[in-house]
Amino acid sequence: MPERISEAELAVMDVLWAEAPLSAMDVATRIDDGRGWSDRTVKTLLGRLLVKGVLAHEEQGKRYLYRPMVSRADYVSGESRRLVDRLFGGRAAPLVAHLAESQALSEADIAELEALVRELRS
Amino acid sequence: MPERISEAELAVMDVLWAEAPLSAMDVATRIDDGRGWSDRTVKTLLGRLLVKGVLAHEEQGKRYLYRPMVSRADYVSGESRRLVDRLFGGRAAPLVAHLAESQALSEADIAELEALVRELRS
DNA sequence: CGGCATTGATTACGCATGTAATCGGAGTGT
DNA sequence: ACACTCCGATTACATGCGTAATCAATGCCG
Numbered sequence A, B: 001m002p003e004r005i006s007e008a009e010l011a012v013m014d015v016l017w018a019e020a021p022l023s024a025m026d027v028a029t030r031i032d033d034g035r036g037w038s039d040r041t042v043k044t045l046l047g048r049l050l051v052k053g054v055l056a057h058e059e060q061g062k063r064y065l066y067r068p069m070v071s072r073a074d075y076v077s078g079e080s081r082r083l084v085d086r087l088f089g090g091r092a093a094p095l096v097a098h099l100a101e102s103q104a105l106s107e108a109d110i111a112e113l114e115a116l117v118r119e120l121r122s
Numbered sequence C: 001c002g003g004c005a006t007t008g009a010t011t012a013c014g015c016a017t018g019t020a021a022t023c024g025g026a027g028t029g030t
Numbered sequence D: 001a002c003a004c005t006c007c008g009a010t011t012a013c014a015t016g017c018g019t020a021a022t023c024a025a026t027g028c029c030g
Helices: A007-018 A024-030 A039-051 A072-088 A092-101 A107-121 B007-018 B024-030 B039-051 B072-088 B092-101 B107-121
Strands: A055-060 A063-068 B055-060 B063-068
Touching (some): A007 A063, A007 A072, A024 A039, A024 A063, A039 A055, A072 B072, A072 B092, A092 B107, A107 B107, B007 B024, B007 B039, B007 B063, B007 B072, B024 B039, B024 B063
Antiparallel strands (some): A055 A063, B055 B063
16 A cells, blocks of 8 residues: 555645755745645654655755655556546546536647547557 | 545445435445445444535434435546646646556547547537 | 334544644854 | 754644444334
8 A cells, every 4th residue: 555645745745846855944935835834844744754655864964855755757646546446436538528527628628638639549 | 615525435425326315224235345344334424424414314214314415426526626636736638648648548548538539629 | 011122323542634832952153 | 161043853632534332212022
């Protein structure tokens, strides 16, 4: 079982996927202000992510620098698969069909999908 | 914020989306045996789903009969949107692109998508 | 009629999560 | 050298979830 990453932890991972390695404070300052988190909170999340093994830290002087141990692509794959398994019996096409039916796809999305399908076809 | 449905609760909802209304015991017997749940556990989950307002129950003699108050389609839409928002910046096409790149799409899926796109196009 | 069985309601309990505050040790300014 | 500060480590605490057990009311069996 791959270690799950919670919603709050994901915000931290997103920062480090965008730029790494970073110190704890650097991560905290890059977290979206809308979250309104204290830097203590960010530290706690970094600690939990270390324990889960999805982050590593290396000492740099007195600080630690954190970096992701799993790629964003791998994480995204896992979560996408989980959703498809839970809600669509493991089949991806119904997900797309559903998005289409529920008007979740814009004109631009559809055009993009068309190009994508053409590419997959070749 | 729509009430979230947890993983375990989803198993209960799936039973009731397939057939409703049902008594608590009927739900319990229909839950996949692989879960290994006692009927007490199912009862607890039914209770929590009632509190969340996603189930309703009507008295029938001494028992209650439970039925969903949200459609599976609505729930699935919400969860799909959450995933797309969290991981793909709200854009659906990148999700499909990702599924494609990570080999999560079979030949059949791609054919299905092609048909779907053609339909969306028309 | 009085205990047993059935079923909903209440309570339990450990782990995860969100959100911190406090403790303790290492450096820094004076 | 000492107080102050900066940072990681430890601890806190409320809520949600997974998984039940216990309590209470009610109907059934003998």
